[in-house]
Amino acid sequence: MINAFQPMLGDDELAAVAEVFRSNWIGKGPRVRAFEDAFAAHLGVGPDQVMTLNSCTEATFLAMELAGLGAGDDVVLPAVSFVGAANAVAAHGARPVFCDVDPRTLNPSASDVEAALTPATRAVLVLHYAGYPGDIAAIAELCRARGLLLIEDAACAVASRVAERACGTFGDLGVWSFDHGKIAVTVDGGMLYARDPELLRRGRKRAYFGLEQFSGFDHAKVTDTRWWEFEVGSFSRRSIMNDVTAAIGCVQLRRLPEFLRRRREIVERYDTELAGLPGLLLPPAPPPGHRTSHYMYWVQMEEHVRDEVARDLYRRGVYATFRYPPLHRVPIYGSDARLPGAEHAADRTLCLPLHQGLDDTDVDLIVETVRTSVPRRSASAAASAPASAVRGA
Numbered sequence: 001m002i003n004a005f006q007p008m009l010g011d012d013e014l015a016a017v018a019e020v021f022r023s024n025w026i027g028k029g030p031r032v033r034a035f036e037d038a039f040a041a042h043l044g045v046g047p048d049q050v051m052t053l054n055s056c057t058e059a060t061f062l063a064m065e066l067a068g069l070g071a072g073d074d075v076v077l078p079a080v081s082f083v084g085a086a087n088a089v090a091a092h093g094a095r096p097v098f099c100d101v102d103p104r105t106l107n108p109s110a111s112d113v114e115a116a117l118t119p120a121t122r123a124v125l126v127l128h129y130a131g132y133p134g135d136i137a138a139i140a141e142l143c144r145a146r147g148l149l150l151i152e153d154a155a156c157a158v159a160s161r162v163a164e165r166a167c168g169t170f171g172d173l174g175v176w177s178f179d180h181g182k183i184a185v186t187v188d189g190g191m192l193y194a195r196d197p198e199l200l201r202r203g204r205k206r207a208y209f210g211l212e213q214f215s216g217f218d219h220a221k222v223t224d225t226r227w228w229e230f231e232v233g234s235f236s237r238r239s240i241m242n243d244v245t246a247a248i249g250c251v252q253l254r255r256l257p258e259f260l261r262r263r264r265e266i267v268e269r270y271d272t273e274l275a276g277l278p279g280l281l282l283p284p285a286p287p288p289g290h291r292t293s294h295y296m297y298w299v300q301m302e303e304h305v306r307d308e309v310a311r312d313l314y315r316r317g318v319y320a321t322f323r324y325p326p327l328h329r330v331p332i333y334g335s336d337a338r339l340p341g342a343e344h345a346a347d348r349t350l351c352l353p354l355h356q357g358l359d360d361t362d363v364d365l366i367v368e369t370v371r372t373s374v375p376r377r378s379a380s381a382a383a384s385a386p387a388s389a390v391r392g393a
């Protein structure tokens with residue numbers, strides 16, 4: 001089976017893990033710090049503006065707490081968001097309010113965000129769909145003008161930039177994921193950025209039982225006895241990263257340019273070899289100055305054609321999927337919004353496999369299957385549907 005997403009791990013990661021094992025320090029330690037420093041440098045921010053966590057979802061939950069969001073607050077997020085983001089909002093008692101997205105890019109524009117603002121809106125939580133920065137500069141400007149917090153879910157956008165500014169650093173808080181399906185992985189892991197380093201000083205305590213100091217021994221003076229005693233400042237949990245996963249992360253971050261190069265090659269092949277196929281739309285080119293991470297490659301077709309093409313790919317051993325089904329249609333979030341852009345996209349979009357482990361033969365098979373399936377399925381959909389439905393679609 002050709003996977004839609006897949007990590008690439010090798011001997012360098014194994015050697016880094018072996019070195020951690022030999023050190024006898026597998027918990028949070030020097031490699032976590034090294035990974036945070038390397039990631040801060042990659043983003044172009046200060047080392048005190050990032051902290052690791054055991055997942056991106058945990059980073060989003062923590063971001064909600066550090067932002068002080070809760071009951072009575074509305075948080076606007078695109079309908080095409082990851083479930084973990086909406087859960088973080090709702091779990092803290094705030095209300096997720098979904099805004100529409102552009103049907104072609106699946107990212108919200110600043111006016112989509114603006115249209116969803118309510119008198120109770122305190123924050124905006126945006127996703128960079130497929131790694132495309134989207135309208136982030138204008139959304140950041142809107143948030144500044146309205147006094148709203150901006151949180152970025154940059155899980156897809158590990159290397160995305162507008163001009164030289166990294167996605168995830170346009171607002172007050174940003175989160176990244178290094179889970180098994182991302183471009184750079186730590187097996188499981190997340191990163192939280194805060195514009196204000198003071199927030200992260202609180203965040204680090206929150207991620208470790210609310211302890212006011214992390215290791216009594218580290219802080220003990222020679223004259224201190226009883227360094228084993230501690231002071232608890234909040235009823236917090238344990239959601240820190242460890243040195244084993246951080247060591248993998250350091251290697252993956254070093255290899256990121258190589259991963260991006262291979263992803264770009266595959267995207268260029270899709271772009272050229274699928275261009276002009278009747279009934280198929282390719283992802284729009286990002287505007288000048290925008291750099292994407294090429295996390296997903298999405299194509300669009302008529303509604304029923306999409307499902308048939310996905311099945312044809314599956315029959316030939318290719319797993320294609322759609323990310324992320326709009327959350328305003330998921331009953332638990334209690335939304336009654338009508339969001340035509342998100343709904344249009346949700347019924348027509350398919351994400352083709354895109355990862356640095358795809359070889360040229362894999363890409364050949366995917367391209368060839370799409371090139372035969374789309375025209376065939378489009379023709380049979382046209383033959384069976386009433387003419388008006390086809391015209392209107």
Ligand SMILES: *Cc1c(COP(=O)(O)O)cnc(C)c1O
Pocket residue numbers: 054055056057058082084085127153155156176177178179189190
């Ligand atoms: C993967 C992903 C997450 C969650 O990351 P975890 O590290 O698995 O918690 C959040 N948002 C988006 C957009 C993602 O793709």
